[in-house]
Structures are given as C-alpha cells and as structure tokens.
Amino acid sequence: KQEVTQIPAALSVPEGENLVLNCSFTDSAIYNLQWFRQDPGKGLTSLLLIQSSQREQTSGRLNASLDKSSGRSTLYIAASQPGDSATYLCAVNQAGTALIFGKGTTLSVSS
Amino acid sequence: IAGITQAPTSQILAAGRRMTLRCTQDMRHNAMYWYRQDLGLGLRLIHYSNTAGTTGKGEVPDGYSVSRANTDDFPLTLASAVPSQTSVYFCASSSQLWTGELFFGEGSRLTVL
Numbered sequence: 062k063q064e065v066t067q068i069p070a071a072l073s074v075p076e077g078e079n080l081v082l083n084c085s086f087t088d089s090a091i092y093n094l095q096w097f098r099q100d101p102g103k104g105l106t107s108l109l110l111i112q113s114s115q116r117e118q119t120s121g122r123l124n125a126s127l128d129k130s131s132g133r134s135t136l137y138i139a140a141s142q143p144g145d146s147a148t149y150l151c152a153v154n155q156a157g158t159a160l161i162f163g164k165g166t167t168l169s170v171s172s
Numbered sequence: 173i174a175g176i177t178q179a180p181t182s183q184i185l186a187a188g189r190r191m192t193l194r195c196t197q198d199m200r201h202n203a204m205y206w207y208r209q210d211l212g213l214g215l216r217l218i219h220y221s222n223t224a225g226t227t228g229k230g231e232v233p234d235g236y237s238v239s240r241a242n243t244d245d246f247p248l249t250l251a252s253a254v255p256s257q258t259s260v261y262f263c264a265s266s267s268q269l270w271t272g273e274l275f276f277g278e279g280s281r282l283t284v285l
Contacts, residue, residue: 092271104176104262104276150215154271159205159230164214 063088065153067163074141075171082136082166084151089129092156096125096136099148099165108149109136141170175199176277178263184283185253193248193280195263203269204246205230206238208259209279215262221246222269253284 064087074080084094093112097105109118109125111134117126124137138145148167152160179194197204206218207230217230221240235257237249246265250257261280266272 095274097274097276102279104278105264105274107273107275110273152274156271158270159217159220160270160274162215164212 063091063153063155063158063161065151065161065163067149067151067166069166070164071167071169073169073171076141076143078141078170080138080141080168082138082149082168084134084136084163086132086134086153086161088155089132090155091129092154094125094127094134094154095152095160096123096134097150097152099150101147105150138168141168143170143172146170176263176265176275178261178277178280180280181278182281184285187254187284188252191250191253191282193250193261193263193282195246195248195277196244197246197263197265197275198244199265199267199275200243201265201267201272201275202243203266203272204240205264205266205274206236206246206248207262207264208232209262210259218248218261220269250282253282255284258282258284 066085095110096108099105111118111127122139127134148165150165152162176197205220207215216232219238221227263277266274
C-alpha cells in the first residue's frame with residue numbers, strides 16, 4: 062500500500078532563505094505527483110504537477126523535482142517571503158487509484 | 173473566475189439532521205471528488221464520480237451519499253448527521269479521473285452537535 066510521508070511537519074525560516082520541503086513515497090510505480098499549498102481556513106491550491114517521466118517542474122520561485130527510483134520529491138522555494146507561509150502538501154497518483162496525500166509541512170517565514 | 177464553488181462555507185447542525193453540501197464546477201471536468209480533512213488524519217476521500225450518472229465509494233463513504241445528475245454539480249448528503257462527521261469538507265475536480273491535475277473548492281466547515 063502506497064504511503065506518503067512529509068518531514069518535517071513544521072518548519073520556520075527567516076525571510077530570504079532558500080528552502081527545501083521533502084516528500085517521500087513507498088511505491089515507485091507512480092503516474093504523477095502533485096504539490097499543493099493550503100492557507101489556513103482555505104482550500105488546496107495546485108502548485109506543480111510532475112509526470113512520472115519528468116525530473117522537475119518550475120513555476121516562478123518554485124521548483125519541484127522527482128526521483129522515482131528513490132521514492133522522493135522535493136519542493137524548492139527560492140528567496141522565501143512571509144507570503145509563502147502556508148501548509149504544503151504532496152500527493153502521489155498511481156494509475157487507477159485515488160491520490161494519496163501526505164499530511165503536509167507547515168511553513169512559517171518570518172520577516 | 174473559473175473554479176469550484178462550495179456552499180455553505182460553514183454550518184452547525186444537530187445530530188440526526190439531514191444536510192446537503194453543494195458543489196458546482198465550471199471547468200467542465202469529468203471527474204469530481206469529495207474529501208474530508210481532519211487534524212492528524214489528513215485528507216480522506218469520501219466519494220467520487222467519473223462522469224454524470226456514475227459515482228463510486230472512496231476510503232470513508234459510510235454515512236454519506238452523492239449524486240451526479242450533470243457535469244457541473246456534485247452534492248454530498250449526510251442522511252443523519254453524527255458528531256464524528258464534524259470536519260472540513262472539500263470538493264475537488266479534475267479533467268480525468270485520478271490522473272488529472274486536481275482543483276479544490278474553498279471548503280465547507282461542518283460542526284455536528
């Protein structure tokens with residue numbers, strides 16, 4: 062059974078720092094992987110989707126990488142800002158089954 | 173702005189009452205989903221639909237029912253609410269079942285007393 066883990070559960074950094082959020086999964090036979098952002102009291106917003114054939118995707122200051130063989134994805138945030146404070150979730154898709162979500166990393170960026 | 177609209181945003185109701193959470197999308201997505209989000213448990217799939225007229229059970233379907241009369245609407249009904257159904261409920265959609273990029277509504281916060 063696929064399991065998705067995000068460590069650490071919470072992270073605090075000063076403004077301007079580059080940071081990496083981690084997502085690991087137990088079964089490498091995935092179809093794609095999505096990163097989401099969730100602000101308090103809000104829904105999830107899709108940030109990046111990486112297909113299994115891709116190694117990385119970029120959107121602005123965000124870069125997501127995927128290493129299927131090691132069961133890992135990372136979300137790199139460059140030059141962090143207080144507005145980046147939120148919970149970041151990753152979700153793994155295996156063809157024919159529902160997305161499996163990690164429990165998220167709550168990021169706090171202080172000014 | 174295209175997206176998913178959920179209603180109500182928040183509701184308190186007594187145990188035993190019937191409640192329907194509404195969800196409408198305007199992206200013409202085939203697939204729609206209902207999740208609940210609970211502290212420490214994360215997101216769990218309740219029901220899903222691949223197309224109008226078809227629905228399926230997710231991880232935690234007991235106590236909930238859904239219908240998909242058309243492409244845009246996917247209501248979730250609690251026939252007789254219980255306190256354990258206190259949660260935040262999210263409707264989501266994707267162009268293809270399971271594999272498409274997932275888009276979420278803003279959520280409905282439900283408290284059952």
